Amino acid sequence: MDIAKLKDEIIAYSKEIGIEKVGFTSADPFVELKQRLYTQQKLNYQSGFEESDIEKRTNPKLLLSGAESIISIALAYPSKLKDAPRSIREERRGLFCRASWGTDYHHILRDRLNKLEEFILEKIPDAQIKSMVDTGELSDRAVAERAGIGWSGKNCAVITPEFGSYVYLGEMITTIPFPSDQPIEDMCGTCTKCLEACPTGALVQGGQINATKCIGFLTQTKGFIEDEYRVKIGNRVYGCDTCQMVCPHNKGKNFDFHVEMDPDPEVVKPKLKSLLFISNKEFKEKFGPLAGSWRGKKPIQRNAIIGLAHYKDETAINDLAKVLSEDTRPVLRGTAAWAIGKIGAPEGKSILERAKEKEKDEQVLHEIDKGLKLLETSIERS
Structure with missing residues (x-):
């Protein structure tokens, strides 16, 4: 099958099912990330919530035999709270961060990834695919950066030109050798x-x-x-x-594309x-x-x-x-x-x-x- 054509079809289908951005990159090891992670580990800067095996975090081929490429997806989430109740005396209020508003994003992204998987397998039934969201071994941010979704900001979030950093990320490793997209320019500049x-x-x-x-x-x-x-x-x-x-x-x-969010x-x-x-x-x-x-x-x-x-x-x-x-x-x-x-x-x-x-x-x-x-x-x- 014409892989380039399939890539275009995937991009078009992703828009139909509510995926704001989709990017493609190789399943080559994340060499630079690997060194950074070992430094983080040495400095005790890791949270402990992430995958502990750095080799798995940086080598997609250890997660899927025959891996050739990775598809990265991004969904924009809202940043403004409409009709927000006031925090007043005797009724002081707390706040959940924006990434926790609405339905758990893990469920939303897995739904989109499952639909994308089904679409791809209809085209290439013998393809192997492994999808993950946040709790998987790979670094969602590193994949998204290399796939051209956005650049890695100084705040350690992926920043997209269209939606800023208010995006959820997920990815799927596949045995299909899709052409890679180019990373985009870091636009943080001298801002601190x-x-x-x-x-x-x-x-x-x-x-x-x-x-x-x-x-x-x-x-x-x-x-x-x-x-x-x-x-x-x-x-x-x-x-x-x-x-x-x-x-x-x-x-x-601020984007209200998904009612679940x-x-x-x-x-x-x-x-x-x-x-x-x-x-x-x-x-x-x-x-x-x-x-x-x-x-x-x-x-x-x-x-x-x-x-x-x-x-x-x-x-x-x-x-x-x-x-x-x-x-x-x-x-x-x-x-x-x-x-x-x-x-x-x-x-x-x-x-x-x-x-x-x-x-x-x-x-x-x-x-x-x-x-x-x-x-x-x-x-x-x-």
Whole structure:
């Protein structure tokens, strides 16, 4: 079959099924990426969520025997929240990052990739194909960059000329030798806005990130968050968009191409206090469809407590006291103790002192002491 013609047919079909961009590249090893990943590993900059085998991450032929090329796809997602509810006193709200709005993007992209697979196999039945989205071995960004979808920005996101960096990425490795597309020019230039705006300094330099300091990563962890990062998280309950929001290439970019991606304002900007005692069933029903629910409710509840501390929400003191005295999870009890101290309400001292008498967990006791010190500082300042 005429492979070049098939490539054109795939591009045309991809538009029909709701794929904004499609690019093609070879299945050759990602040599430069391999070296970068070993450097990241040596520096302890990896999050731990990615594939640990760097050889698999950089050599497509290890994932599919006879691999010849990779097809990269990109779907644009919305960046503006219509009818966003206000965060007001007694009803302070948190925020899910844009990549977690609407239906979990893994499902959306897999649907498009499955349709593309079926289309290709109708044309070439004996072709071998392996598709993946985010959780696969390959680096979606590296594939997209080499396939001409966009360039790799200083914020470590793929930036497209048409949609900025507000795109979901996926790819399929195939045994069909498609002609490769050319990478596009890096348009970041001398701009360093993302590096300067990163709340925790996780962007070490253009194109290099210390994932362990990234708020997007920290909000997904399940343990205690270090104090220096708690104050940076603000009201984020999942993810962080700062480096995207300040990017000039994202200015004015907002696309509502896919109804599945439409966010429910009450879901993606939830009331923080409502998260503290939500049941597993309620959490699954309300937040289960979001990509941001994948780690369960515990990290989001912990982040909600940090958010209440960020707002110094004195109306949350009784709820936080209940978490401290009744929750079975040390991370939530401890974070609540710190939050009570951070808020600085007058009744905080007695709440923490009573909790200290009953608490057995050493980490929680440490957090109670931190809360008491914060209260002392607050009293001295007033």
